[in-house]
Amino acid sequence: MIMEELDCLGLKCPRPIIELARRIDTLADGDQILIMADDPAAGPDLVAWCRMRGHELVSSDPPRFVIMKRS
Template identity: 55%
Template sequence: MRCPLPVIELAKRIDDVQPGDVVRVIADDPAAATDVPAWCRMRGHEYVGLGEPEQSAPSYLVRRQH
């Protein structure tokens, strides 16, 4: 997914998991490396770090906080 789609999809789906659960965002857009952590800071969720790549696309781990 290209920016801003990774963060838009994350925002849509974060409520599908329970607080404390981790969501994996797969995005081949280099901007996601800064956009996902920034979104977490703005929304009060925890950016856990990089996950396992999916078909050479990086993934980012986000823990729902509330």
């Protein structure tokens, strides 16, 4: 399992989601990505994005979010 990091601190939504969508395609199934995002909308947006895309939100402790890629 690989843990990638994505620094989105200071970026306003939807930029953290856009950056995540670009990066997640480089990961293998089961890899995780740590996203640092301090926009208040990031948490709810990441929950919805994971649900729509079939990925798993492993932890949500703003500003730290961990997502596991699922194929």
